[in-house]
Amino acid sequence: MSFLPYVVAAWICLVGIAGMATSRNLIHLAVCLTVTQSSSYVLLLSVGYVKHGKAPIFVGTKVGSTAADPVVQALTLTDVVVSVAVIALILALALDAHRLSGSVDPDGIADISG
Amino acid sequence: MTWIPPLLVAIPLLSAAATAGLDHITPRPIQDALVIGAATATTALAFVLLWHAESHEVVEWFGGWRPHHGVALGIDFAVGPLAAGMCAVIGLVVTLALLYSLTFLREAARLFDALMLVALGAMCGFAMSGDLFNLFVWLELMGVAAFALTGFQVERLGPVQGAVNFAITNSLGGYLFAIGIALIYARTGALNLAQIGTSLSHGPAGGLVIVAMTLLLCGFLIKGAVVPFHLWAADAYAVAPAPVCAVLGGVMTDIGLIGVARLYWSVFAVPFGHGHGVGDVLLWLGIATAVLAGTMAFLQRHLKRMLAYSVVCHIGIMLAGIGLLDSAGLAGAELMFLAHALLTAGLFFVAGILHVDHALIDELHLRGRGRGSWVLAAAWFAGTVGLVGTPYVGIYLGHGLIDEGARPWVLAPLWLGSALAGAALLRAGARIFLGWGDAEEELLGRAIEEDPVERDVLRPLLVGVALVAVVLGVAISIVPGLGQRAEYAAERFRDTSGYAAAVLHGRAVTPPASLPVSIRHTSLESILFATGTTIFALGLALAGLYRSRLPRGISRAASRTLAPPIRVLHALHSGVVGDYVTWVAVGTAVTGGIWALLLHG
Numbered sequence: 001m002s003f004l005p006y007v008v009a010a011w012i013c014l015v016g017i018a019g020m021a022t023s024r025n026l027i028h029l030a031v032c033l034t035v036t037q038s039s040s041y042v043l044l045l046s047v048g049y050v051k052h053g054k055a056p057i058f059v060g061t062k063v064g065s066t067a068a069d070p071v072v073q074a075l076t077l078t079d080v081v082v083s084v085a086v087i088a089l090i091l092a093l094a095l096d097a098h099r100l101s102g103s104v105d106p107d108g109i110a111d112i113s114g
Numbered sequence: 115m116t117w118i119p120p121l122l123v124a125i126p127l128l129s130a131a132a133t134a135g136l137d138h139i140t141p142r143p144i145q146d147a148l149v150i151g152a153a154t155a156t157t158a159l160a161f162v163l164l165w166h167a168e169s170h171e172v173v174e175w176f177g178g179w180r181p182h183h184g185v186a187l188g189i190d191f192a193v194g195p196l197a198a199g200m201c202a203v204i205g206l207v208v209t210l211a212l213l214y215s216l217t218f219l220r221e222a223a224r225l226f227d228a229l230m231l232v233a234l235g236a237m238c239g240f241a242m243s244g245d246l247f248n249l250f251v252w253l254e255l256m257g258v259a260a261f262a263l264t265g266f267q268v269e270r271l272g273p274v275q276g277a278v279n280f281a282i283t284n285s286l287g288g289y290l291f292a293i294g295i296a297l298i299y300a301r302t303g304a305l306n307l308a309q310i311g312t313s314l315s316h317g318p319a320g321g322l323v324i325v326a327m328t329l330l331l332c333g334f335l336i337k338g339a340v341v342p343f344h345l346w347a348a349d350a351y352a353v354a355p356a357p358v359c360a361v362l363g364g365v366m367t368d369i370g371l372i373g374v375a376r377l378y379w380s381v382f383a384v385p386f387g388h389g390h391g392v393g394d395v396l397l398w399l400g401i402a403t404a405v406l407a408g409t410m411a412f413l414q415r416h417l418k419r420m421l422a423y424s425v426v427c428h429i430g431i432m433l434a435g436i437g438l439l440d441s442a443g444l445a446g447a448e449l450m451f452l453a454h455a456l457l458t459a460g461l462f463f464v465a466g467i468l469h470v471d472h473a474l475i476d477e478l479h480l481r482g483r484g485r486g487s488w489v490l491a492a493a494w495f496a497g498t499v500g501l502v503g504t505p506y507v508g509i510y511l512g513h514g515l516i517d518e519g520a521r522p523w524v525l526a527p528l529w530l531g532s533a534l535a536g537a538a539l540l541r542a543g544a545r546i547f548l549g550w551g552d553a554e555e556e557l558l559g560r561a562i563e564e565d566p567v568e569r570d571v572l573r574p575l576l577v578g579v580a581l582v583a584v585v586l587g588v589a590i591s592i593v594p595g596l597g598q599r600a601e602y603a604a605e606r607f608r609d610t611s612g613y614a615a616a617v618l619h620g621r622a623v624t625p626p627a628s629l630p631v632s633i634r635h636t637s638l639e640s641i642l643f644a645t646g647t648t649i650f651a652l653g654l655a656l657a658g659l660y661r662s663r664l665p666r667g668i669s670r671a672a673s674r675t676l677a678p679p680i681r682v683l684h685a686l687h688s689g690v691v692g693d694y695v696t697w698v699a700v701g702t703a704v705t706g707g708i709w710a711l712l713l714h715g
Contacts, residue, residue, distance in 0.1 A: 029691065
């Protein structure tokens with residue numbers, strides 16, 4: 001078993017969070033959020049990967065042949081769909097922020113505090 | 115009765131699609147009837163489901179994919195009395211909010227109603243789900259609906275800021291949760307909660323399970339606005355329209371805690387040997403949340419922001435109840451959820467009416483303007499007293515049950531939080547409706563921009579809805595038999611093996627021996643604590659009103675010692691999303707680190 005995919009997933013997740021924490025641009029921030037989420041794709045796919053396994057399409061294959069786990073692929077797809085909705089909304093809000101304040105800096109739109 | 119759970123999701127979601135899709139074709143009254151009808155039907159079905167769930171676990175496998183020899187193949191809804199009760203309250207609060215917004219947000223497109231129904235369906239699905247990945251999907255679905263509802267009035271910068279902060283922090287929480295799911299799936303090969311619990315119960319839980327649990331529970335704690343993940347809540351609630359605040363603050367924030375409890379008892383209780391390592395951390399987080407958010411509530415002048423911190427404060431008390439890991443604590447959290455949802459919704463409704471009347475939502479600006487609005491004043495003060503937890507009013511019964519399993523050093527800070535939040539609301543009520551107190555108070559910080567004014571509202575409808583919410587919330591503690599039923603529901607919820615047997619093997623649960631129909635009594639200690647809290651809250655409210663009239667020495671000493679920490683608190687709640695992300699990362703890491711130390715080896 002290789003640890004590399006897990007290290008990569010952890011790295012992507014942390015880089016994304018660091019980017020979000022230091023971001024000065026809402027669109028950049030939204031992309032960083034997607035980066036963080038991408039770590040879960042890498043993790044899911046590496047969890048379901050089977051060495052020498054085929055794609056999980058079972059029409060015309062012998063019973064007992066090895067294939068990658070189809071569940072993680074379904075999860076990844078759902079994950080992608082969910083994130084599209086979230087990102088679309090955040091980008092729409094970024095547009096509104098720019099329209100109202102002329103800036104997409106999260107510090108610049110921090111109107112309310114305390 | 116297994117046909118009911120899917121309907122609780124299908125009715126709101128399909129009606130939402132119909133409302134949005136038919137927006138330009140059907141006249142307004144038909145649309146309104148459809149929306150209110152869908153919400154009412156969902157609520158009514160949830161009550162029917164509650165009735166049935168009391169005697170057996172209602173388990174529905176989608177598409178008939180039932181478990182095979184105790185191995186889950188499909189995806190299920192598994193509903194006990196606690197989950198069904200949650201659905202009923204969620205339905206009730208959303209119905210009230212929709213009635214309130216019939217005339218309140220007239221200019222807003224009907225997409226508003228559609229979003230509210232989506233949120234309703236997602237919350238019901240979340241409460242009933244027996245599948246880890248579906249929990250994530252419901253979490254994100256209600257999240258997306260809530261982000262859009264928060265940023266509904268995008269003509270000003272405040273809602274944009276609130277919605278961005280809300281969306282980023284909660285999505286980050288959701289993605290941490292997704293990583294946790296991947297880790298759990300890697301270990302167990304299962305996504306069904308009962309199946310995961312059974313699978314993890316065989317061996318000792320290692321570091322992987324601790325990391326996965328940290329990510330999963332922190333994902334829910336972010337949704338639940340628990341310290342240090344609470345920072346988004348006040349930003350979002352201060353800017354959302356009043357009926358949205360009622361739904362977000364009344365039910366949607368609290369639902370994160372249901373997720374924590376569901377995950378703990380169906381999955382993590384057995385691997386960690388029912389030890390107190392997990393619970394103690396939740397308990398401490400709860401205590402910190404109650405005290406910090408109570409203090410922050412007292413330092414607000416914007417009514418909706420004050421209510422937001424009051425919500426967070428009570429969430430802390432509920433989390434502490436869950437963290438005690440006993441039936442009384444969980445039952446207490448459940449009863450507090452009931453009362454708190456209705457009372458919070460009622461108070462947000464009253465704040466909305468005040469804004470309609472005076473175009474103001476700032477406590478100091480509203481000073482004395484509420485004189486003569488006796489009905490509103492009565493609703494506000496009744497709701498406030500209910501939230502303080504005066505003996506046998508509002509949240510008292512829930513808080514009293516939490517007290518039963520708690521040690522005195524836990525009780526004191528929890529009641530202190532309740533007193534602080536209550537004092538803030540009492541102070542605001544006295545200032546607005548009685549005209550008491552000083553006109554200026556520099557410790558409360560600067561004023562926040564006001565919301566746009568709603569015109570042409572049907573005021574009696576708004577007042578009526580607010581009164582219904584407050585009256586129901588106040589009466590929760592004296593409903594005969596409710597306390598005993600909550601305890602039974604909590605016992606069922608905590609029964610890990612019973613839950614797994616019902617879900618995976620279709621085994622029946624032991625129905626309750628006939629439960630008494632009498633008011634559940636609490637310990638003398640609770641009555642004393644609650645009375646003391648009420649008096650303390652009154653005193654604190656008066657001190658907040660008349661700080662300038664305190665003897666000069668005391669007043670000056672108070673400002674000198676209090677001003678610096680208050681400045682620090684205000685500065686910590688900076689409104690900048692990058693800071694919130696940092697707090698999420700640090701909070702998750704520290705929580706996980708503590709669990710690793712307590713649970714490993």
